[in-house]
Amino acid sequence: MIPGPFDYHSPATLDEAVALLGQNGDAKILAGGQSLIPAMRFRLALPEILIDINGIAGLDGIAEAGDKLVIGGLTRESALEVSDLVQQKYPLLADTARVIADPLVRNLATVGGNLAHADPANDHPATMLAYDAEVVARGPNGERVIAIDEFFTGLFETSLGSNEILTEVRIPQPSAGSGGAYVKLERKVGDYAISAIAVQLTLDGDAVSAARIGLTNVSPVPIRSPGAEQALIGSSPTDEVLEATGQAAAAECDPSADLRGSVEYKRDLTRVLTKRAVARAVERAKGGSA
Amino acid sequence: MSRHTITVNVNGEDITREVDARNLLVHFIREDLDLTGTHIGCDTTSCGACTVLLDGRAVKSCTVFAVQANGRSVETIEALAADGNLHPLQEGFWEKHGLQCGYCTPGMIMSAKHLLEENPDPTEEEIRWGISGNLCRCTGYNKIVEAIQYAAEQQKEAEA
């Protein structure tokens, strides 16, 4: 199907892009296009102006700076997959990137677009919630930093202003004794999650000293599960603790019934996947690799 | 709606055309350029029948606007046997019966081409992973995997 009509701009600089966003009319950023173009083809989205940011230099990249991993907003999923830094030091992120869509989509889809789209079915929101990441937004008044806990405000809604561009995602470098994992169940390769769990935790001796748990596609807005985090923090991850953690996540999620399953099924799956993700994160924390 | 004059290097040749902003790359390739080897199999960015290489990377051409290809290179299935000889991948699909109806084949081959360029000696698992964005309703994939393995072997031998 053919999208509705629009005016297309491909600015060479961020300032130009921000100025274009401030024009009259319903303007949207075009990044990887892998969510926006399908929505436009179904005319679920009918922007009047598209601002293609693919021609802006310096918006992609993966590098550590200070105590953060800095990922440019336009960084492709395929770049995360081949980054040694990500593969070695950020296993939660590495796990996530390789299960997003399929290789063809990942060659275009961007990390910034995945977050800005705020689709509860997208995989990066849960991962960035678990990492306690920050999002950097650039608008007419310059740059501001948004904590990920403040970022997702509704279904497909974020705290980005209509004239702001997401330029970076910053992930705190994991401290010693940390581990993370993303565990997703999908119907087939390339599909969105039935449920998926992102865990990032730190061990102090045998006990979990810090943990953040994000849930994918089992609520209208990407969420953490504070109950699951509390069940884990301060305890050693025994079978009983894992079960309590899984049950807390199952209780706190809010899935809806659809082609991917009933509410009961998704809740129980969330319980099981939470246990698996925590177990894998603990294993990695003990193994010394973030 | 804006219209744009774009110049795209298609299969090695610079081509200049005027397009509507909303023209999809796959429609530009099939309808404006008459290169109908690139197929359309779905409306949902799911099937990969429309796969082409954009600046060397395999993408779904139904989910890119033609105007976005301005100043870039596009390679379609038509480029592969340009000199009359089958490309090792085409030979592989022939030899190993990697197709039945053939609808998915151009996209499959373009994905495989990108895969082999990045990883000339893939394991079976890596091949299956590499073509996981391309759907085939006929073959059950085993013969496609064998066809790609065949091409990888041929290319290795040619280099040795």
Ligand SMILES: Cc1cc2nc3c(=O)[nH]c(=O)nc-3n(C[C@H](O)[C@H](O)[C@H](O)COP(=O)(O)OP(=O)(O)OC[C@H]3O[C@@H](n4cnc5c(N)ncnc54)[C@H](O)[C@@H]3O)c2cc1C
């Ligand atoms: C078949 C298929 C399967 C998929 N499966 C998955 C999956 O399993 N998991 C998953 O997570 N995703 C999946 N996706 C979605 C894919 O990862 C999307 O590409 C991604 O969610 C959006 O990124 P994008 O760069 O393509 O953004 P676009 O489609 O270009 O943009 C999406 C939205 O975000 C806005 N936007 C984009 N970038 C910025 C920015 N820098 N600043 C401000 N606003 C911005 C746009 O204006 C638009 O509203 C799938 C897509 C397809 C087609």
Ligand code: FES
């Ligand atoms: S036609 Fe199906 S993915 Fe492009």
Ligand code: FES
């Ligand atoms: S051969 Fe028929 S779809 Fe693949």
